[in-house]
Amino acid sequence: MIPEGSPVGGFSGIFVEGKVKERNMISDKIKSSLPDSDSDCGVVVMGAGLSGLSTGYVLSKNDMSVCLLESSSTVGGLSKTIVHGDFLFDLGGHRFLTKNKDVENFVRDLLADECLTVSRTSKIFMFNKYFDYPLRPANAIFGLGISTTLKILFDYCREKFINIFRKPRMVSLEDWIVGQFGRKMFDIYFKGYSEKVWGIPCQNISKEWIAKRIDGLSLWAAVKNAFFKVSGREIPTLTDEFIYPPTGIGRISDRLKEEIEKKDQVRTNTSVTQIKHNNFQITDVIAKNGKAVYSITGKEFVSSIPLTNLIQSMQPPPPDDILEAASKLRFRDIIIVTIMLNKESVTNLTWLYLPDDNIPFGRIHEPKNWSSQMAPEGKTHLVIEYFCFEGDAVWNSSDIELTDLTVQYLEKLDFINDNEVLDSCVLRKKKAYPLFSVGYTNHYDKIVDYLNKFSNLHIIGRGGMFKYYNMDHAMESGIEVAEEILNGHSN
Numbered sequence: 448m449i450p451e452g453s454p455v456g457g458f459s460g461i462f463v464e465g466k467v468k469e470r471n472m473i474s475d476k477i478k479s480s481l482p483d484s485d486s487d488c489g490v491v492v493m494g495a496g497l498s499g500l501s502t503g504y505v506l507s508k509n510d511m512s513v514c515l516l517e518s519s520s521t522v523g524g525l526s527k528t529i530v531h532g533d534f535l536f537d538l539g540g541h542r543f544l545t546k547n548k549d550v551e552n553f554v555r556d557l558l559a560d561e562c563l564t565v566s567r568t569s570k571i572f573m574f575n576k577y578f579d580y581p582l583r584p585a586n587a588i589f590g591l592g593i594s595t596t597l598k599i600l601f602d603y604c605r606e607k608f609i610n611i612f613r614k615p616r617m618v619s620l621e622d623w624i625v626g627q628f629g630r631k632m633f634d635i636y637f638k639g640y641s642e643k644v645w646g647i648p649c650q651n652i653s654k655e656w657i658a659k660r661i662d663g664l665s666l667w668a669a670v671k672n673a674f675f676k677v678s679g680r681e682i683p684t685l686t687d688e689f690i691y692p693p694t695g696i697g698r699i700s701d702r703l704k705e706e707i708e709k710k711d712q713v714r715t716n717t718s719v720t721q722i723k724h725n726n727f728q729i730t731d732v733i734a735k736n737g738k739a740v741y742s743i744t745g746k747e748f749v750s751s752i753p754l755t756n757l758i759q760s761m762q763p764p765p766p767d768d769i770l771e772a773a774s775k776l777r778f779r780d781i782i783i784v785t786i787m788l789n790k791e792s793v794t795n796l797t798w799l800y801l802p803d804d805n806i807p808f809g810r811i812h813e814p815k816n817w818s819s820q821m822a823p824e825g826k827t828h829l830v831i832e833y834f835c836f837e838g839d840a841v842w843n844s845s846d847i848e849l850t851d852l853t854v855q856y857l858e859k860l861d862f863i864n865d866n867e868v869l870d871s872c873v874l875r876k877k878k879a880y881p882l883f884s885v886g887y888t889n890h891y892d893k894i895v896d897y898l899n900k901f902s903n904l905h906i907i908g909r910g911g912m913f914k915y916y917n918m919d920h921a922m923e924s925g926i927e928v929a930e931e932i933l934n935g936h937s938n
C-alpha cells in the first residue's frame with residue numbers, strides 16, 4: 448500500500464521557462480501592472496492556492512470585502528495546471544476526491560459541466576515487475592511468489608500475536624507500518640517509496656502523518672478490499688474513481704478566482720514580505736509587487752503561506768524560542784520533469800509508482816489518461832516526479848541534465864525511444880511537502896500556541912498549517928475560517 452498524491456505543502460513561485468505559460472498569465476500581467484498602493488482590504492488572505500481561494504470565495508459570496516495576495520503570477524499553488532505549447536499538465540497528477548459531501552458539492556457546483564469522472568488504474572513497478580495498486584491477491588501471490596506471500600501473512604500474524612503481550616513502540620512511520628502490516632510487508636511495499644519521497648529513513652519519519660492519512664487501513668482491510676471489493680468511500684486511499692476537470696486540476700482554482708473577481712481582488716505577483724503586529728493583533732502586511740512596496744491593512748488576516756515563512760515575516764520578530772522552533776520545521780521539495788512525445792500513448796495508467804532505489808524518480812503519470820484534452824491529437828506526454836531537498840544534487844542538476852536522465856530511464860523502462868521526444872519542461876517547486884520527522888510536534892505545538900494568541904490571525908491550508916492536507920482538506924480549512932470570520936462579523 449502506497450499513499451497516493453503523496454507528501455506536500457506551500458511553495459513559492461513557479462518557474463516560467465521557454466514556452467511554459469501559466470494559465471491566465473496574460474490577464475494577470477495586465478492586472479498586476481496596475482498601480483498598487485496602500486489600501487484597506489477588510490479581510491486580507493495571504494496566498495491564492497486552493498485554501499486561500501476557498502476562503503476568498505466564501506467571504507466574497509457573502510459580501511465581505513476581501514483581498515488575496517499571491518506571490519506567483521497565477522493562482523492555484525500546488526494545484527495549478529501548466530500550459531506548455533499545446534500540452535497541459537499538473538504539478539504531479541492531482542485527483543480530486545473527498546469524504547466530505549459539502550466540499551464535493553462545492554467543487555461540482557463550481558465546475559458545473561467541466562467535471563469528468565475518471566477511473567483510477569495505478570501500478571507499482573518493483574523487482575522488474577508490475578504490481579496492481581491497490582494490491583490484488585492473485586497479482587501479489589503470483590508476482591511475489593507464494594513463499595513471500597506466506598512470509599507476509601506469517602509476519603503479520605506474528606506481529607499481532609507479540610503485540611498482545613507487549614505494548615508496541617509507536618513513534619515512527621516504520622513502527623506504525625510494521626505494527627499494522629508486519630515487517631515483510633513494510634520492507635517490500637513501504638520502505639523504498641517512503642524513503643524516496645521523504646528523503647530520510649522511515650525510523651525518523653513521524654508516524655502521525657500516515658496514521659491519519661490511511662486511517663482505518665490495515666492489512667486486513669486491504670486484503671478484504673481485494674477479495675470483497677468494499678466501497679472505496681470506506682477506505683479513501685483505495686477509491687477507484689475521482690473527479691477531474693477536462694483541462695486540468697488548475698481549473699478549480701481558476702473558477703474560484705473568476706468568482707472572487709466579480710466583486711473583490713486577487714492580486715498576483717504580489718509577495719507578502721512582512722506581517723506587522725502589535726499587542727497580539729495583526730495591524731497590516733507589507734507586500735511587494737516588482738519594485739512597488741505597499742502596506743495593506745485589514746480587520747482579519749488569513750495565511751496559507753508556509754508556516755515557517757509566516758513566522759519569519761512577523762514584525763517585530765517572535766520570541767527566540769518560536770523562531771528556533773520554526774527553524775526546526777522542514778519541507779521536502781519536488782522537481783517535475785515533463786517529456787512531450789510524438790506518439791499516441793505510452794501507458795493506460797493513472798499513476799505508476801517506482802519505489803526502486805535504482806530509478807532516480809518516484810512517480811510517473813500520463814495526463815492524457817486523466818483527460819484527452821491534456822495533449823494534442825496523436826501526441827502524449829509523461830510527467831515525472833523527483834523528490835528532493837533544495838540544494839541537494841538533484842535540485843542543483845541543470846534542466847538539461849535532468850531531462851537527459853529522465854529520457855534515459857524512460858528508455859530503460861521501455862516506455863519511449865529518444866527519437867520520439869518532441870520537447871521537455873523542468874519545474875522546481877520549493878516546500879512541496881511538510882516533512883514530519885519524529886519529534887516535529889514539539890516545535891509545531893509551540894508555534895501554534897504562539898499564533899493562537901493573535902486575535903485576528905487565522906492559518907489555513909497545507910503549508911500554512913503544516914499538515915499533510917489534500918486538496919479537499921485544504922479547501923475545507925479555507926471554508927471553515929471564512930465561516931468563522933462571517934459568524935464573528937455577524938455577532
Ligand SMILES: Cc1cc2nc3c(=O)[nH]c(=O)nc-3n(C[C@H](O)[C@H](O)[C@H](O)COP(=O)(O)OP(=O)(O)OC[C@H]3O[C@@H](n4cnc5c(N)ncnc54)[C@H](O)[C@@H]3O)c2cc1C
Pocket residue numbers: 451452453454455456457458459460493494495496497498499516517518519522523524525526538539540541542543544717718719720751752753756781832879880907908909910911916917918919921
Ligand atoms: C506532487 C503532488 C501531488 C498531489 N496530488 C494530490 C492529489 O492527487 N489529490 C489531492 O487532493 N491533493 C494532492 N496534492 C496536495 C494538494 O496539492 C494540496 O493539498 C493543495 O494544493 C494545497 O493548497 P493550499 O492552498 O493549502 O496550499 P498551496 O497550494 O501551497 O498555496 C499556497 C499559496 O501561497 C502562495 N505564497 C507563498 N508564499 C507567499 C507570500 N509570501 N506571499 C504571497 N503568496 C505566497 C504560494 O505561491 C501558493 O499559491 C498533491 C501535492 C503534490 C505536491
